[in-house]
Amino acid sequence: xxLLDNLKTKLNPAKDKVADLAQHHGDKVQHGLDKAAKVVDKxxxxxxxxxxxxxxxxxxxxxxxLAHKDSPDAGGHIGTPPASPPPAGPPPTS
Numbered sequence: 001x002x003l004l005d006n007l008k009t010k011l012n013p014a015k016d017k018v019a020d021l022a023q024h025h026g027d028k029v030q031h032g033l034d035k036a037a038k039v040v041d042k043x044x045x046x047x048x049x050x051x052x053x054x055x056x057x058x059x060x061x062x063x064x065x066l067a068h069k070d071s072p073d074a075g076g077h078i079g080t081p082p083a084s085p086p087p088a089g090p091p092p093t094s
Contacts, residue, residue, distance in 0.1 A: 022066035033059050 022029065037056040041049055 019066050022063055023068075026063050026067040029063055030060055033063075 033056050037052050041052050044052075
């Protein structure tokens with residue numbers, strides 16, 4: 001077992017706890033992100049509004065991914081990414 005595998009194994013309980021907290025308190029965290037973004041935007045007098053909005057959106061997206069990690073998606077699958085399409089190439093000949 002390599003160093004990275006060992007580290008992943010040890011951090012897995014913390015990752016699960018963060019996902020659980022994100023699921024239960026996601027609305028509070030997102031409200032805090034909005035509030036912080038508003039304060040920073042006011043302090044910078046709107047100079048970095050687009051970057052602040054972008055960063056806030058990315059942080060909210062990350063929270064959503066954490067919070068919905070173990071919930072089933074529309075197809076009933078749990079936390080599995082969609083299958084990638086087959087590689088493009090000539091069709092098989094029969």
